[in-house]
Amino acid sequence: MSIICESFGAIDGQTVDRFTLSSDSGIEAQIITYGGALVSLRAPDRHGQQGDVVVGFDTLTPYLNNPAYIGSLIGRFANRIANGAFSLGGTTYHLARNHGGHHLHGGLTGFDKVIWRARxxxxxxxxxxxxxxxxxxxxxxxxxxxxxxxTYMLTGDGALRIDYLATTDRATVVNLTHHAYFNLSGSGNILRHELQLFADHFLPVDASLIPTGEIRAVHGTVMDFTTPTPIGARIPHDDEQIRHALGGYDHTWIIDGAAGALRRAARLVDPASGRVLDVLTTHPGIHLYTGNSLDGTLVARNGHVLTKHAALCLETQHFPDSPNHPQFPSTILKPGETYRHITVFRLSVE
Structure with missing residues (x-):
C-alpha cells in the first residue's frame, strides 16, 4: 500500500495537489485538494483488468467549471433547500439561490469549489x-x-471508506455527502446496470425537485428497487416522478434500519464487467441521480462523452430540505456536538 502526492495545477496562486492511494486489494483512488474531488477509482473486472469506475478529468480546468459537481465533496448542505431559506432558533437564514430559486449543494461557493488542506x-x-x-x-x-x-481510506476488503466530521461554534445545519459519478463499465451508459436499494420508502418531489413532505412506499411504483432491477427498466414509463427528474431518477430513498448504524444502502452490478459496488452508510437516506442533465458538453477521461445517463450518483445523505420539514431527521448541529457520518463504497466482482 502507498500514498503518492504530485501537483495537479494551481488556482489563484494556490497549488492543487493530487494524492494517489493504493491498497493491497488492487483498488487505487486519486483525490485532489480542489473540492476534495475523487478523480479516479480503479478496480479490476471479472477478468482482472483494471478500469476506472468513476467519472473524472485528467486536468484541473474542468473541475473549476464543474456544474455537475463531478467527484466532489458537497457541503455545507447536500441537495436542495427550498427558496434558499430556513429558520433556526427563531432566526430566518437566507442562503444563496443557485438553482431555480432554490439552494443546491452548498450554494455558489460550496465545499466543491474550495481548496482543502490535506494530510x-x-x-x-x-x-x-x-x-x-x-x-x-x-x-x-x-x-x-x-x-x-x-478522511478517505482504502480498506483491505476492497473498499473506499469516507469518514465525515464537523463541529460548530453556533447552531447551524449540516448535511455532507460525496458526488461521485459511477459507471462500472467505464464507458457507455448505466441503463443496464442492475441496482438494488435497501429501502421500502422514498421521498416524492414536486416539479422543482423539492420533497413534498410525504413518505411513500416504493412497492408497485417505478421507484421499487427492493430487488435487483436494471436502471433503465422503468425510465420510459410516463410517471410524474420520472418527468419531474427530466427523464430519470433524482430522488432520495429512506434506507431501512436505524440511522447511525453502518448498514447496507445499495448494491450496483454491471453484468458486462462483473463489477459490483456495495454502498454502506450511517446516514438515513441515499439519493439516486441518473445523470439526467448531462448533455454531452463534458468529456471525461478516455474520451468518455458525458451524455444523459452516462453515469449515476449514489449520494448518502440526510433528506433534502430537511430544515423546512420538522418530520424529517434533524440536520441541526449545535456547539459541543460532533457531526459524524461514514460511507463505504465496496468493490468486488461476480
Whole structure:
C-alpha cells in the first residue's frame, strides 16, 4: 500500500495537489485538494483488468467549471433547500439561490469549489488521506464557524471508506455527502446496470425537485428497487416522478434500519464487467441521480462523452430540505456536538 502526492495545477496562486492511494486489494483512488474531488477509482473486472469506475478529468480546468459537481465533496448542505431559506432558533437564514430559486449543494461557493488542506495519515493501518476545511460564519448565508474533516481510506476488503466530521461554534445545519459519478463499465451508459436499494420508502418531489413532505412506499411504483432491477427498466414509463427528474431518477430513498448504524444502502452490478459496488452508510437516506442533465458538453477521461445517463450518483445523505420539514431527521448541529457520518463504497466482482 502507498500514498503518492504530485501537483495537479494551481488556482489563484494556490497549488492543487493530487494524492494517489493504493491498497493491497488492487483498488487505487486519486483525490485532489480542489473540492476534495475523487478523480479516479480503479478496480479490476471479472477478468482482472483494471478500469476506472468513476467519472473524472485528467486536468484541473474542468473541475473549476464543474456544474455537475463531478467527484466532489458537497457541503455545507447536500441537495436542495427550498427558496434558499430556513429558520433556526427563531432566526430566518437566507442562503444563496443557485438553482431555480432554490439552494443546491452548498450554494455558489460550496465545499466543491474550495481548496482543502490535506494530510496523509502515515500511521493508519490502511492508506488514508485527511482533508480539512474551515467554513466561516456567514459562508453562503449559513450561521456558525464550521470545522470539517473528511478522511478517505482504502480498506483491505476492497473498499473506499469516507469518514465525515464537523463541529460548530453556533447552531447551524449540516448535511455532507460525496458526488461521485459511477459507471462500472467505464464507458457507455448505466441503463443496464442492475441496482438494488435497501429501502421500502422514498421521498416524492414536486416539479422543482423539492420533497413534498410525504413518505411513500416504493412497492408497485417505478421507484421499487427492493430487488435487483436494471436502471433503465422503468425510465420510459410516463410517471410524474420520472418527468419531474427530466427523464430519470433524482430522488432520495429512506434506507431501512436505524440511522447511525453502518448498514447496507445499495448494491450496483454491471453484468458486462462483473463489477459490483456495495454502498454502506450511517446516514438515513441515499439519493439516486441518473445523470439526467448531462448533455454531452463534458468529456471525461478516455474520451468518455458525458451524455444523459452516462453515469449515476449514489449520494448518502440526510433528506433534502430537511430544515423546512420538522418530520424529517434533524440536520441541526449545535456547539459541543460532533457531526459524524461514514460511507463505504465496496468493490468486488461476480
Amino acid at each position: 496523509p495519515i502515515s500511521d493508519a493501518a490502511e492508506p488514508a488521506l485527511e482533508l480539512t476545511y474551515f467554513s466561516r460564519d456567514g459562508d453562503e448565508g449559513y450561521p456558525g464557524n464550521l470545522n470539517v474533516t473528511v
